Amino acid sequence: MEKLASMWGEQAHTKLSLGDTTIRILGEHYARKGYQVEFLxxxxxxxxxxxxxxSMKNRRSDS
Incomplete structure (x- = not known):
């Protein structure tokens, strides 16, 4: 929670709420792990x- 609070404080100028900042951080976390992330x-x-x-490159050769 302390890390989230400090990151939110740093992002205060963007006018994102604490909830939106949490969503953004979690989205970045999962994207780094290779998941496709979409905010609905x-x-x-x-x-x-x-x-x-x-974009994932096709590892298989179709030739």
């Missing part, structure tokens, strides 16, 4: 913090 929200500000999805 109508909140454009939160959606802007959605981690980019990296």
């Amino acid at each position: 929200t109508g909140d454009a500000q939160l959606k802007a913090y959605q981690p980019e999805t990296k």
Whole structure:
């Protein structure tokens, strides 16, 4: 909780709520682990913090 509180304090200028900051941090965490993350929200500000999805290259050769 202390880490979350300090990160939220650093992000205060973005005007994200504590809940939105938590969602953003968790999204980044799962994206780093290789999961595809999508924020299902109508909140454009939160959606802007959605981690980019990296395209997976096909390891199998179709030739």
